[in-house]
Amino acid sequence: MTQIQNIQQLRQQVDYIDDELLQLLKKRGNIVQQIAQIKQKEKLPIQDIEREQQKLTKLVNQHIEPYSKEQIVSLYRLILNQSIDLQNSINGASSDTNSLKVYRTHSQHNTKVRVGDVVFGEEPVYIFGPCAVEDEQQMDTVANVMSQKGLKIIRGGAYKPRTSPYDFQGLGVRGLEILKSVGEKYNLATISEVVDASQVEVAANYLDMFQVGARNMQNFQLLKAIGRTNKPVLLKRGLSATVDEFLHAAEYILNEGNPNVVLCERGIRTYERATRNTLDISSVPIIKRLSHLPIIVDITHSTGRKDIMQEIAKASIAVGSHGLMCEVHPNPPIALSDKNQQLNIDEFKSLYDVIC
Numbered sequence: 107m108t109q110i111q112n113i114q115q116l117r118q119q120v121d122y123i124d125d126e127l128l129q130l131l132k133k134r135g136n137i138v139q140q141i142a143q144i145k146q147k148e149k150l151p152i153q154d155i156e157r158e159q160q161k162l163t164k165l166v167n168q169h170i171e172p173y174s175k176e177q178i179v180s181l182y183r184l185i186l187n188q189s190i191d192l193q194n195s196i197n198g199a200s201s202d203t204n205s206l207k208v209y210r211t212h213s214q215h216n217t218k219v220r221v222g223d224v225v226f227g228e229e230p231v232y233i234f235g236p237c238a239v240e241d242e243q244q245m246d247t248v249a250n251v252m253s254q255k256g257l258k259i260i261r262g263g264a265y266k267p268r269t270s271p272y273d274f275q276g277l278g279v280r281g282l283e284i285l286k287s288v289g290e291k292y293n294l295a296t297i298s299e300v301v302d303a304s305q306v307e308v309a310a311n312y313l314d315m316f317q318v319g320a321r322n323m324q325n326f327q328l329l330k331a332i333g334r335t336n337k338p339v340l341l342k343r344g345l346s347a348t349v350d351e352f353l354h355a356a357e358y359i360l361n362e363g364n365p366n367v368v369l370c371e372r373g374i375r376t377y378e379r380a381t382r383n384t385l386d387i388s389s390v391p392i393i394k395r396l397s398h399l400p401i402i403v404d405i406t407h408s409t410g411r412k413d414i415m416q417e418i419a420k421a422s423i424a425v426g427s428h429g430l431m432c433e434v435h436p437n438p439p440i441a442l443s444d445k446n447q448q449l450n451i452d453e454f455k456s457l458y459d460v461i462c
């Protein structure tokens with residue numbers, strides 16, 4: 107027999123074994139699915155780390171030559187991971203990153219999120235309002251001009267995550283009360299940031315939409331708490347978050363059952379100091395390709411500069427943003443936060459006339 111014939115014979119043996127392995131894997135998969143059904147009924151978690159460790163320890167203690175222990179562990183890790191994906195898929199959950207609920211592959215339709223009279227995901231939605239709620243007069247002035255322009259949603263921070271603990275931290279529930287009352291007076295939906303899971307229940311009574319700020323994009327307890335409500339949420343991209351991390355943060359909310367998520371690109375931290383952050387304008391079309399969720403751009407925080415806001419606003423809409431967020435204050439020089447970047451009323455009006 108020639109060496110080539112020898113290889114052919116050996117390959118026949120390998121093929122035979124592969125067929126057997128495949129049949130055994132199929133059998134294993136069927137049993138694992140039965141386990142998944144019981145776990146679903148009993149509300150048990152799919153992954154059982156203890157069982158996996160026991161199994162791997164037992165396997166590597168067997169006579170496994172010519173394979174090394176490491177090779178067997180990585181082979182079985184693959185089998186166990188596939189097993190978990192299989193169990194997740196029959197239980198409607200997902201650990202496979204190709205089938206995240208935020209992805210287009212999961213939903214054929216573009217998500218639309220209604221908040222009061224506006225719908226994110228259709229015509230651009232414009233969210234204006236001060237950085238922080240400071241008092242009734244300040245909010246009334248801004249809400250009044252906004253409603254004269256026909257706007258339908260106002261922002262205002264009641265809980266302010268500030269870099270320094272000595273800076274204004276927001277009015278808390280009092281701020282939410284003021285926001286709600288101007289919203290009712292001028293028929294504006296309200297959006298404000300929550301910074302901790304414990305605030306969600308109370309804040310829900312005052313707000314039409316939650317905001318999760320950049321610093322809290324990976325506050326997973328907060329994301330889960332909001333996910334357990336049905337209230338719309340604006341999720342801002344973290345200061346140094348990749349697009350993938352941003353979408354995974356949104357997945358936390360969707361995974362708890364709340365589909366009403368709007369994403370917000372607000373610039374990322376780079377070496378560039380000419381702007382407060384670097385607006386990652388490319389993330390808008392990229393995210394629109396990857397995800398069915400609406401996405402808007404925060405033109406205030408991404409630039410931190412009033413002089414380029416009109417151009418940035420136009421550019422954002424041009425790349426397909428579903429809306430803009432921008433801060434307005436009746437008297438920015440005396441604002442308790444973000445005094446350099448909030449528009450005054452005249453600046454707001456000229457921006458509005460250019461973009462809306």
Ligand SMILES: O=C(O)C(=O)C[C@]1(C(=O)O)C=C[C@@H](O)C=C1
Nearest residue numbers: 138141152153154157158186189
């Ligand atoms: O034994 C279980 O509980 C299973 O779900 C099966 C299985 C496996 O494939 O062996 C899968 C996932 C678990 O993390 C542990 C083991």
